[in-house]
Amino acid sequence: xxxxxxxxxxxxxEVVDINKERIRAWNSKDLSNLPVxxxxxxxxxxxxxxxxxxxxxxLNNSIRKADMIxxxxxxxxxxxxxxxxxxxxxxxxxxxxxxxSEIAENxxxxxxxxxxxxxxxxxxxxxxxxxxxxxKTKSFSVLSNPEFLAEGxxxxxxxxxxxxLIGGDDKHxxxxxxxxxxxxxxxxxxxxxxxxSSELSKLTANAFLAQRISSINSISAICEVTGxxxxxxxxxxxxxxxxxxxxxxxxPGFGGSCFKKDILNLVYLSKYFGLNEVANYWRSxxxxxxxxxxxxxxxxxxxxxxxxxxxxxxxxxxxxKKNTNDTRESPSIAIxxxxxxEGAFLSIHDVKVTKEIIENTLFESPSTLDKNxxxxxxxxxxxPNFYDAIKNSDAVxxxxxxxxxxxxxxxxxxxxxxxxxxxxxxxxxxxDKNIHNLGLNIWQLGNGSLN
Ligand code: UDX
Numbered sequence: 001x002x003x004x005x006x007x008x009x010x011x012x013x014e015v016v017d018i019n020k021e022r023i024r025a026w027n028s029k030d031l032s033n034l035p036v037x038x039x040x041x042x043x044x045x046x047x048x049x050x051x052x053x054x055x056x057x058x059l060n061n062s063i064r065k066a067d068m069i070x071x072x073x074x075x076x077x078x079x080x081x082x083x084x085x086x087x088x089x090x091x092x093x094x095x096x097x098x099x100x101s102e103i104a105e106n107x108x109x110x111x112x113x114x115x116x117x118x119x120x121x122x123x124x125x126x127x128x129x130x131x132x133x134x135x136k137t138k139s140f141s142v143l144s145n146p147e148f149l150a151e152g153x154x155x156x157x158x159x160x161x162x163x164x165l166i167g168g169d170d171k172h173x174x175x176x177x178x179x180x181x182x183x184x185x186x187x188x189x190x191x192x193x194x195x196x197s198s199e200l201s202k203l204t205a206n207a208f209l210a211q212r213i214s215s216i217n218s219i220s221a222i223c224e225v226t227g228x229x230x231x232x233x234x235x236x237x238x239x240x241x242x243x244x245x246x247x248x249x250x251x252p253g254f255g256g257s258c259f260k261k262d263i264l265n266l267v268y269l270s271k272y273f274g275l276n277e278v279a280n281y282w283r284s285x286x287x288x289x290x291x292x293x294x295x296x297x298x299x300x301x302x303x304x305x306x307x308x309x310x311x312x313x314x315x316x317x318x319x320x321k322k323n324t325n326d327t328r329e330s331p332s333i334a335i336x337x338x339x340x341x342e343g344a345f346l347s348i349h350d351v352k353v354t355k356e357i358i359e360n361t362l363f364e365s366p367s368t369l370d371k372n373x374x375x376x377x378x379x380x381x382x383x384p385n386f387y388d389a390i391k392n393s394d395a396v397x398x399x400x401x402x403x404x405x406x407x408x409x410x411x412x413x414x415x416x417x418x419x420x421x422x423x424x425x426x427x428x429x430x431x432d433k434n435i436h437n438l439g440l441n442i443w444q445l446g447n448g449s450l451n
Pocket of ligand 1: 252254
């Protein structure tokens, strides 16, 4: 909405939430500490806040006044009941629809912005229309307008998207949303579809992107045993314009709030319609991803002689990728839990993720991966300086591709670590050919010529 407000100074935008603490933080004078870290965001907030973008907890007032409402709430995977572990928990979407149906006045266009299972628009429509039938003074149109931005590049993705999808069956409502985007996006990038194509396109886009990562990660394992180098293979296949070079970076597995959830929604949808082969096909993308995380952990244990008790391991990076403080589904979670379970002492550094978030993520959120893992809180520390994290350790594991990790002074490191020392580089960050001469061992994911 900050990007919308910047590009549409003639339109008033109100971001409303029931969480007072969050809204207070978005209104804070200290722009360096907004609830979401995203490069370029605070600069835009500085321009538009209290100009044509306000943050408020006054839901009823905002809903009443609005011509258009974007539902942008959390849709995590359902934890219990029918579809648990696969389909999305829609309680927040439903409660938004109910509140809108009760409070809205005149005609309101309701836009699904949250990523949702296919056919959710029908649920929203049903709820809205049930109120419409009783009171003739209000009416609704429902549109699907999925968001394709990636964290860390959200601002540039929103300023210049590859495409914007507007799904619906009410041409007037679709044009109204189209006209907002036209303030900064050319018409040829604005695509009209029916509601269901729009919802399904979002899940499919994420499934295809995740599938590429699982594909290259599966090849990384073959590279390690054959002497090939996964980066050379990725470069070679990426030059084929039909394949393309993006999203071929092998690593410890994809994380983030979307990929796993969206694929599992696709799996659930396929099973629901009896398409079991389709469900199995997409489920395997998630399975390879889980396997890749386990594989990294197993390599670490094996290289450290099968024993991590009384060993200190430095973990560099906890966010699921660089330029974000988001840890949702980060591969670091499963890898760290498994290392703690082996009795290792972990010294963790991240550029943006705080000590509190790391502790909450590791110790409070239930794990879907490792039900029998034993975690000892006293075997964990957070270090704001990564050299301190590595100091006196037996190994370092690079898990997030933060730029600063590319320039580590390994000569300096080599003087203050326990030997034999291992570097586990899961993101191909280290280009230094001198590592072995410093008396350090290195394992790089997918690099068969090294291992
Ligand atoms: C993703 C989609 O890219 C975006 O279009 C959608 O709107 C939301 O989900 P996001 O989760 O923010 O965005 O990050 P993305 O850059 O896609 O990365 C997801 C994960 O894949 C990260 O853990 C990243 O490290 C990993 N990844 C990405 C790889 O391992 N290799 C790659 O080549 C690219």
